[in-house]
Amino acid sequence: MAGAQPIREVVIAGGGTAGWMAAAALSSYFGDELTITLIESEDIGTVGVGEATIPQIHLFNQLLDFQEDDFVRETAATFKLGIEFTDWLEPGHSYFHSFGTVGRQIGKLPFHQYWLRYRAEGGKRPLTDFNPNALAAHAGRFGKRARRTAGNAPATTKTSLPHAYHFDASLYAAFLRRLSEGRGVTRIEGKILGVRQHSDSGHIRALCLSGGREIGGQLFIDCTGFRGLLIGEAMDSAYDDWSHLLPCNRAWAVPTQSAGPPDPFTRSTAREAGWQWHIPLQHRTGNGLVFSESYWSEDAARETLLANLSGAPLAEPRMLKFTTGKRARGWVGNCVALGLAGGFLEPLESTSIHMIQSAVARLVDCFPSSDFAPAAIAQYNAETDFEYASVRDFLVLHYRLNQRDGEFWRYVREMPLPGSLEQKMALFAESGTIQRFNTELFDVPSWLQVMLGQGLEPRSHHPMANAVSEADLARFMDVNAREAAKAVEGLPPHAEYIAANCAVESRAKAAG
DSSP: OOOOOBOOEEEEEOOHHHHHHHHHHHHHHHGGGOEEEEEEOTTSOOOOOOOBOOTTHHHHHHHTTOOHHHHHHHTTOEEEOEEEEESSSSTTOEEEEESSOSSOOBTTBOHHHHHHHHHHTTOOOOGGGGOHHHHHHHHTBOOEEEEEOGGGOEEEEEEEOSOEEEOOHHHHHHHHHHHHHHTTOEEEEOOEEEEEEOTTTOOEEEEEEGGGOEEEOSEEEEOOGGGOIIIIIITOOOEEEOTTTSOOOEEEEEEEOOOSSOOSSEEEEEETTEEEEEEEOSSOEEEEEEEOTTTSOHHHHHHHHHHTOSSOBSSOOEEEEOOOEEESOSEETTEEEOGGGTEEOOGGGSOHHHHHHHHHHHHHHTOOBTTOOHHHHHHHHHHHHHHHHHHHHHHHHHHHTOOOOSHHHHHHHHSOOOHHHHHHHHHHHHHSOOOOOTTOSSOHHHHHHHHHHTTOOOSOOOGGGGGSOHHHHHHHHHHHHHHHHHHHTTOOBHHHHHHHHTOTHHHHHHHO
C-alpha cells in the first residue's frame, strides 16, 4: 500500500486580504513545491474592515522580505503606536492602550507591581509617564534612532518604538497580489458556482466556475468571506455565534478627507450602542461605526457617524453586516477557512488581519500530506479555538467595565462572562496579578492598560514589591520615567517622518 504523498496543488477560493495573504505566504514558504491557484471575481466586493494592525504583522512582512519604507509607501500607510479609547469608561474619560512594555521589570515582578505600591503610598505619576509609546503618540511623534553597539560606535541599523500600521486594505491586497504572481501564483478570474466532492471521503475534488470550468486541487483554502462557501456550505462546519458576548452586528464605514496631519494611533470612541473608529492614512481617513442593531437603528447610527467626522466624506457610508463568532471547525477534511470564512471578532483591537496571519502560520506548522492525518487537523483546530476565545475575552473586557448609561451598555456590563475572563479579572482585582495563558495574543501590558483604563483597580499589590526601600522605589520610578521620556526625545513629528522616508508621492519622485 502506497504511503501518503506530499500535497502539490493548493486552490484558494477568494481573493481580498485573506486570499492574497495566504497566496503570498505559501508561495514564500514552499516555493516551487506547491502549485497555487487563486480564484476571485472582480464582480464580488471584499470587506475591508482591517485597515489597522498590530505589531505581529512585522513577522509576516519579514517572511515576505518587505522593506518597511517600501511597504508603507505602497499601501499609503501611517504608523500606529496604539489605540486611544475615548468615552469608554464614561463620557469625558480616555485612556491609551499602547504596544510594547510599560516600565522595566525587576527580577520576577513586572514593573506595574512596583507602580501599584508607589501609587498606594501617594505617588502621583500616571502609568503613561513610563510608557514611551503613549508619550510619543500624544505628542504626535514617530521616528527611528541609530542603534549603538559596544564602544558607542554607530551601527548600521536603526530601531524604533514598537509599532504597527494603518493601511489601505485594497492597496495591501493589490501589493500582495503583485508579489504572489511574481512568485508563480496563478490567478483565475471567475465566480465559484459550486463544489464537487468525493463521494466516499466528502473531500473537495474541484470548484465549478462560470462558463463550465472546473478547477481541481488537493488542498482548498476558503477565503469566500462571511458566506463560507466551502467550509460552511460544502463541508458543513457550523458557525458558533458569540453575539451574547459581543452583541454588535453592524458597521457603517465611510472614508473622509484628511483634516490634518495623521495621528500615530487609532482612535476608538464609545457611542450610544457601539463605538466609532478613526484610522488615519496618508491619503484619507478611515471611519466607521460598529453598533448593535438590536439597540440602535441603522439610520440613527448612520446619522451619528456622519455628524462626528473630522473631514468631508469621500463616498456614501457602506453597511457591513456580521455575526461575531467562529467556525466550530476551521479545518474540515481538505478544506481550511481563513479570514471571514473562519470567523469574525469585531475590529476593536485591530486583530482581523492578525487572525489571518496566525491561521496561515498554523496551517504551515500542520501542513498535511495527501492522507490528511486527523492529528494535524485536530491540532490546528484546537489552536484556532484557543486563539479566538482568548481574543474574544480581551474584547469583552472593554465592554464589561463600562459605567455608561443606556440599555446596550447596561447589557454588556451585566451579561454573564466566560469563566476564563472572570478568573483573569478576579486575579487582577485581588493583587494586580495578570497571568498570560499558553500563547494567548495579548500580553501583560495590554491587559494592564485596558483593565486600569476601564476602571478595574487592584485592592493590593504583590508582597514582593515591598522588599525595596521607599528611597529605592522613588529612584526606580524616576529612572523609568526618564528612560521613557528619553525614548521619545528628538523624534520628529509623525507626518514629517513619513514625508521624508515613505510618502506615497515619493514613489513618483524616486522613479523620476
